[in-house]
Amino acid sequence: MTNKQRVVLVTGGMGGLGETISTKMADAGYKVVVTYSPGNTKHAEWVAGMKANGYDILAVPCDVSDFDSSTKAVAEVQAKAGAVDILVNNAGITRDTTFKKMDKVNWDAVIRTNLDSLFNMTKQVADGMVERNWGRIINISSVNGSKGAFGQTNYSAAKAGVHGFTKALALEVAKKNVTVNTISPGYIGTKMVTAIPKEVLDTKILPQIPVGRLGKPEEVAGLVIYLASEEAAFVTGANIAINGGQHMQ
Numbered sequence: 001m002t003n004k005q006r007v008v009l010v011t012g013g014m015g016g017l018g019e020t021i022s023t024k025m026a027d028a029g030y031k032v033v034v035t036y037s038p039g040n041t042k043h044a045e046w047v048a049g050m051k052a053n054g055y056d057i058l059a060v061p062c063d064v065s066d067f068d069s070s071t072k073a074v075a076e077v078q079a080k081a082g083a084v085d086i087l088v089n090n091a092g093i094t095r096d097t098t099f100k101k102m103d104k105v106n107w108d109a110v111i112r113t114n115l116d117s118l119f120n121m122t123k124q125v126a127d128g129m130v131e132r133n134w135g136r137i138i139n140i141s142s143v144n145g146s147k148g149a150f151g152q153t154n155y156s157a158a159k160a161g162v163h164g165f166t167k168a169l170a171l172e173v174a175k176k177n178v179t180v181n182t183i184s185p186g187y188i189g190t191k192m193v194t195a196i197p198k199e200v201l202d203t204k205i206l207p208q209i210p211v212g213r214l215g216k217p218e219e220v221a222g223l224v225i226y227l228a229s230e231e232a233a234f235v236t237g238a239n240i241a242i243n244g245g246q247h248m249q
């Protein structure tokens with residue numbers, strides 16, 4: 001099968017890392033579908049903007065933290081684009097605050113969106129991949145899932161959980177040519193990172209990055225494209241760090 005026939009579904013594909021992953025996957029010849037949060041009122045504008053730039057990307061609303069919404073969204077994707085061959089679990093949020101100030105609402109929001117979403121979305125597509133004897137599941141975690149981060153007990157817990165999920169599922173589907181991997185980006189120049197108070201970013205975070213700069217979304221997208229490729233068939237259950245040397249495992 002060529003890239004052109006393969007369907008890739010990128011959750012949270014309209015923003016941050018997801019948008020770059022989506023356009024780079026489209027450039028690589030894949031049929032790309034993105035999910036967007038049902039509250040996003042700018043989705044039609046985004047699709048039109050993409051079209052104007054030559055990208056024919058299908059977009060479906062999906063609350064990845066909700067199982068029923070995920071079921072409905074993937075059914076729509078399958079009806080309109082075909083079976084999902086590559087799932088990129090990218091959607092994620094932060095609700096940073098010290099543990100002392102963290103309430104249950106901010107804990108639950110991050111765990112549901114960043115971790116429950118892996119069950120909600122992967123459940124819809126994993127059996128099909130196994131039946132068709134080919135698939136790629138690429139889970140976007142974070143350097144902070146590996147090393148922890150001040151103000152992120154919720155986020156670090158969810159992102160650490162992502163790789164536990166990856167390792168267990170990778171074992172279950174390995175014989176069926178379905179690979180499951182984690183990518184753990186460090187601080188990449190997206191809105192999520194530029195929203196960090198400048199003082200904190202400049203004095204606490206940037207000095208910890210040996211490469212001396214934030215990462216670029218294109219650099220993460222390149223890794224997604226590799227993991228989706230035929231050449232990556234022997235890479236499974238891995239957690240690939242891309243963090244400018246900030247944390248070496």
Ligand code: CAA
Pocket residue numbers: 094096097098141142143144149150151152155185186187188192193196197200204205
């Ligand atoms: N390490 C050590 N100390 C830190 C620190 C850090 N990373 N961040 C803050 N502190 C210290 C401050 O210096 C301050 O110390 P003093 O009281 O001695 O001055 C104290 O903690 C309180 O800091 P704030 O005034 O900032 O407290 P706050 O309650 O207003 O905010 C916070 C706390 C929400 C954690 C804020 O500091 C913050 O947003 N930090 C950034 C958290 C972060 O790195 N988030 C990552 C987002 S990007 C992402 O998640 C993508 C990815 O995958 C990498």
